[in-house]
Amino acid sequence: MIPFQTLCERFSKALGFLGRMAIFSLIVAMLYEVVARYAFGAPTLWAFDISYMLNGSIFLLGAAYSLQEDAHVRIDFLSQRFPLRIQQLLNGAVYLLVMAPITFAFTWVAATKALKAFSTGEVESVSPWAPLVWPFYGVIALGLIAFALQFVVEALKYLSGQKQPGTAESEITELEI
Amino acid sequence: MAPLLMFAALFVLVFAGVPVAFSLIIIAVVFGYTVFGDLIFLQLYGPLLSTASNFVLAAIPLFIFMGAVLERSGIARRLFHALQLWLGGFPGGLSLSTIAMCAIFAAASGVVGAVEIVVGLMAIPPMMKAGYRNDLIAGTICAGGSLGTIIPPSVIVVVYASIAQLSIGQLFAASIMPGFLMVVFFVGYILIRSLRNPADAPPLPIHDRAIPLKEKMTISLTAMLPPLALIVMVLGSLLAGIASATEAAAVGAAGTLLLTLMFRELTLKLVMDSLGVTLRITAMIMLIVAGGTMFTSIFAVTGGGGLVRDAVESIGYGNFGIIAFFLTVVFFSGFVLDWVSIVLIFVPIFAPIVKSAGIDPIWFAMMVLVVIQTSYLTPPMAPSIFYLRSIAPRSMTYGQMYRGVLPFVGAQMLVLVVIVFFPATVTWLPSILVGL
Amino acid sequence: AEVEWKMTAGVGEGSFLYQNFMERFVGNVATLTQGRVEITSFGAGVLAPAFKAYEVVQDGIVEAGHSTPSYLVNQDATNAIFASFPGGMSAEATLHWVYEGGGEEMLQTFRREEMGLHSIVVGIGTSEIMAHSNVKIETVEDLAGLKYRTSGAFAAVLQNEFGGVPTVVPGNEIYTLLQRKGVDAIEWSTPGANITEGFHEVAPYMIMPGVHQPSFLWEVFVKQETWDALPADLQTLITAAAKLTTYEGYTRFGDSDVKAMADFRNTNVELVVMARAESEKIREAGRNWAQTQAKTQSEAGSRRMQDILDSYLAYQSNWAANSGYLVRDGAE
């Protein structure tokens, strides 16, 4: 089981790195648009599509990574009073038996849509730029499969008692919105 | 009945400690299955894709990145030091510095909790040393931390605007006055209390703040200018309308990096850490947005829209009844839910009804946002208090914290009352700043 | 009810289009079928995103959808003929082509063969305002370098023929960016719809006529097998309900447009009517664009777009040549 776990964790981390680069690219793209519009009087055709596609990519590339870091808000003032083992079993079961299958199902849909968009050469509906959408759909599918695998990994960690829900050390408690 | 069951089931999962986003998705899948059968994943992929493709939400990672960089650079530390030099001598001076600090940071960035932790770490030791009462310390820091949602820019406004189809620029402009009022009421409470009971908040010893005026000015300028520059960059470009919210956020993010560079605090580690935090929080918020959209979609299909409309009609009392009902729902949800979930679950249900009732959507949005702000402070689910708990010394008890935030919740309610009776407090600025 | 459909819209609940086309159609169907067909409608974003209405019906997630061919122009330019394009017919002539000139049948064949859908026209709209603008647009030369919020066929024509810069602005930011000159000009909708958006308060000029979008069309569609499974009498009644909706919606649009135009005259906005010779240049460019698209498709092996375009343009020429007998209530 260890190689599987390591593999998934590395996959999530790699996507996390791409997600960080996407954030950086988003800043650059939006700045370029502002400068192009006011300094050169020529707004780009692509800034609108690029920015939502980058933000969507940040979201999905970061999904598995955020799960790894237990960054998803939970309301645990009640559940923290359950015995630790119960908390672990509950979270492990929900992740393994519910969330992992759901996310795999979404991955399937996303991959189907991406393949279809690829084979039909589908383009963005209303944008004058009309970019092909399959790369974006592909990133969504990629993010979802990593997310699904990470659910399995996290579930194993909970069930084997390696991890405790809601205690992962992360700046999430320091940087809430 | 199904829509009500959805809420019941949601609360069971949420209180069992399952992350909110996952709970929303699970409930949507289970109840959606009864309508769509095997096609449910195809159906729910729609909300997932539209969340991922939402241009307006692209402002979120940018505002978070700004906050993350600000938190890690020395900008906050210098600002607090400068404020303390000026305000420390007043009764309750350290509390006032804390509120001022929070307000300035709230106006410079869209992220808040960071401010609470940073300010808390800096402010608690001197306040305790000066002999401040624990409940005043707790109240000040928690309330100050919550300012970021109401003082623009704010991530919550971005999400609200995208769901209710409102202009972010107008909503930001609308929230300036309530934010200002809230600071005034907070300050008013601190002053009155410190003047009546000087022992609750003794002034800072003179040797902690007696430095030559020239030095004081230099320190103040270097400390105040960076945050002010950021405020001008973000709010200026947005309210001047030269940039959309997403673009203004990008300008702010780049500006923050530039300032950090100018103070020679920019390191690769700082950038990578900030990007990491941004990635995590963005994914977290976006997943709640996606989950919330799935939840409300299934809620609507199973007849939830009609249910809410019937409830609203049965209450009567016209628009006043509608507003009172919605705000009450938001207030009590705030006891147990976080803001993203509240906005995501209720705004899609409220917005069409508010629109067809002819209620000014900006006015309504501001009332909702002020009420949501109380959710940071109201137990049992009070994020502000949790952050404080994570940094406060053991000698500060939960009881003191809860007592401490109560007057500040009162101040927030006072702002709500002002908005209810004087809608101009929220409609006037958008009309002159953004036109109308 | 005997038949129950969920229907997803291409516009948000509470919008003028939603009330005028969606809710009206749902009501007309219920009335004409005496409750045998019950359609529950949902605004865009509830069941499916606005631009995905066709896809979710094809996927079988919901039975019926409501959208405009405009949203499919990037996928297949044939849709631009049905959706109307720069150079296209007036709303009045379009109405005649759709119901008397074989337009709706061509749309139905097109939808059936390409998408497996049965389509029924439920709305034909009036001309849009060509622009709310910070710049006075009187000649096509004025379009050069103009930052113009638009999409579809006009975006292509604007960019390729007149050197304009089409740009995308999210719906709720248009007002602010127009006011602060982030864009020079925007097109949105008909006079009746635009007046509530308040663009005339922030941009000094209102440019007409709306040759960029002389008319527009909305359709309701279900899977072909869903349609074929209906009893013949219900098919007839639903078709009648759709046609009734088109006619009722058309006059509702026209009525609110002229009232809005009267209101515009009482504001500070300057109404600019482009000289006919100039606006005809845009129409000519639009027809050339359509011809080029049709030619590209023919070369790729499909004559369909060319055939539909030929029918459309022939109807337009005939209408132009022979409608002089009609009394016009124009001012000049």
Ligand code: NA
């Ligand atoms: Na803020």
Ligand code: NA
């Ligand atoms: Na709370």
